[in-house]
Amino acid sequence: MQLPESQVAVVEAASADETTAVDALAAATDLPPETVTGAVFELEEDGLVVVKERVDETSRLTDEGETYADDGLPEVRLYEAALEAGADDDPASMGRVIGASGLEGSQVDIALSNYARKGYGAIDSGELTADPDADPAADAEANALEELAGTDDTPLEVVDVDGETMGGLERRGLVEIAETTVREVRLTERGVTVRTDGLERSETVGQVTPELLTSGEWEDVEFAEYNVEADAEQVKGGRVHILRQTADRVKDVLVGMGFQEMEGPHVDADFWINDCLFMPQDHPARTHWDRFALEEPTHIDELPEGLVERVERAHREGVGDDGEGYHSPWDEDFARALALRGHTTSLSTRYLSGEQIGEIEPPARFFSVEKVYRNDTLDPTHLLEFFQIEGWVMAEDLSVRDLMGTFEEFYARFGITDIEFKPHYNPYTEPSFELFGTHPTTGELVEIGNSGIFREEMLEPLGVECDVMAWGLALERLLMLMYGFEDIRDIHGTLCDLELLRETEVTY
The missing domain is CATH 1.10.10 (Arc Repressor Mutant, subunit A)
Structure with missing residues (x-):
């Protein structure tokens, strides 16, 4: 044969x-x-x-x-370092324990994300406790x-x-x-x-x-x-990440609503990130526990001199006949300190002041979909870095009704029609309110953003003479409402489920 x-x-x-x-x-x-x-x-x-x-x-x-x-x-090494620091008796500084553990880079995030999950202890407000009954051998x-x-x-x-x-x-x-x-x-x-x-x-x-x-x-x-x-x-070919696809869709929607996109630095001076927002320099959110400062360089070289003077005066004395300010310390050297931005409102202050692209005449609408960085405790709804949907509208005689209507129109483009609002306090907006949406799987209310009308104490030093309504929305939370994700770490980060991303159908 x-x-x-x-x-x-x-x-x-x-x-x-x-x-x-x-x-x-x-x-x-x-x-x-x-x-x-x-x-x-x-x-x-x-x-x-x-x-x-x-x-x-x-x-x-x-x-x-x-x-x-x-x-x-990493989580075992963190636990062992916590025991050495006596965190089984009294809370220990998280930074000190991490330093003693020898963990570096991404290992720190991995240790923090698994520490509480495995019952080794708890992390709260920059302090760490260790459960003496936990057994790494098991x-x-x-x-x-x-x-x-x-x-x-x-x-x-x-x-x-x-x-x-x-x-x-x-x-x-x-x-x-x-x-x-x-x-x-x-x-x-x-x-x-x-x-x-x-x-x-x-x-x-x-x-x-x-x-x-x-x-x-x-x-x-x-x-x-x-x-x-x-x-x-x-x-298996590459594809655009589902989070990036959603970010692109958000940009398309906002451009369609008449907004222009803002751009700016991820590392910026505290002046632009907080001082221009009428955030007092002794505010808890401005401590090293809640921000990522730079080791080199430590400070920005130049700030607009006139604006610095006006912002300092607003903090010390207030604005207008009834303004009082904070009567708290204000230091220009502290304002020049560099950090990773904790919100993209630093872009808004740059644009509203005219420093970024020149003076902006009302009516105007601007937005950004950019990454921000916060020293939060990792959990299913919080990450150390995430995307924020920043936006503001400058016009005469704006009201809360205008702001709510903008949100209802925006979220309706993504099939979300059950937005709820809750009064809130911000140092830089008055009135202020938080936004909530219903999670499609758990039925729980999920906070999806913060908003309000910028205060006169913020706008006057920037040279803005009309109303500005503004917001910061969480892109990842929007994604959770759209697709039913219950843990934000499933879609990006060290615990990202690649098969889930490959198989999830993209919806607009």
Whole structure:
């Protein structure tokens, strides 16, 4: 019987008494595994072999997992440092404990996000407590890493780790689970007969080349059959992140409502971030616990001199006949200190003052969808960095009714029509109110933004003589209401679920 050379090699190497894996046949025939796989399928069609398939799952630690297997999980190291600092008796400074733990970079965020979740203690207002009854030796993830260390590509059925723990390690990117299709081949009786009777190698051509066409040889050669069932490499293409898609949609909506986009620095002076907002310099939100200051450089070089004087006067004395100011310390050196912006209202103060693009005449509408940074405690609705939808409208005789109507129109574009409002206090707006939306899965009210009419004490130093209504909305919270996400960490960050992002249908 005449067969292509690859098929002859497989028939000669296969056994009728026991199955042989494709990889073993490839090694025996000195052929690539994909060539053997194609030959096996063709032989199966001719009834010469039987092919059995199974799916094997194997696990291996990632580089990050190997690091934690050697050094310990970040949350365990944080707990051990907290115990050393006496946090099991009295709350300890979070910064001091982190420094003592030796954690750096992203490991700090990972430790903080898992510390309370695993019951090691609590984090509140920059202080950390340790539960004396917590037992790191019973940490299932830590024990699993120790079990998996040095066992690359180990079959899951022989690993002494439960499925829930393994799934948690995989979501954290510490373990890779690989599925491999294993094909095993055995000769049929017909295959044995054909091999016994003798095999001849037939010459086949697998590709049409220019030489075959120009020479005319293509008319005389035998072409190999194309096997459409052969394995092909799985390629997952890149795509725009669902959060970025939503941000782009928000921009489209606001531009359609007549707004222009603002741009500005992520690192800015406290002057633009807080002082221009009539935020007193002794406000708790301006301490190092709630902001990320810069080590180098520490201060901005230039600020508009006249504006600095007007802002300082507003803080010290107030604005207008009835203004009193704060009667609290105000220091220009503190105002020049650089930090990562805690809100994009720093862009609004730059634009309203005329420093960014020149004087703006009313009526005017501006917005930004940019990242902000806050030293918050990580939980399902808070991150250390997130996107804020900043916006403001400058016009005569604006009212709360105008502001509420703007929100109702904006959120309706995303299918959200049950917005609720709650009175609130801000140092820079009066009146002020927070916005809430109903979570589509839990039914709970979720805070989605803050807003109000800018106070005269803020606008007068900036040189604005008419009303300005403004807001800061959370992009990630909007995403939660649109798609039903319950944990913001599922969509970005170290615990991001890539499969969820690949499979979530984008809706507008």
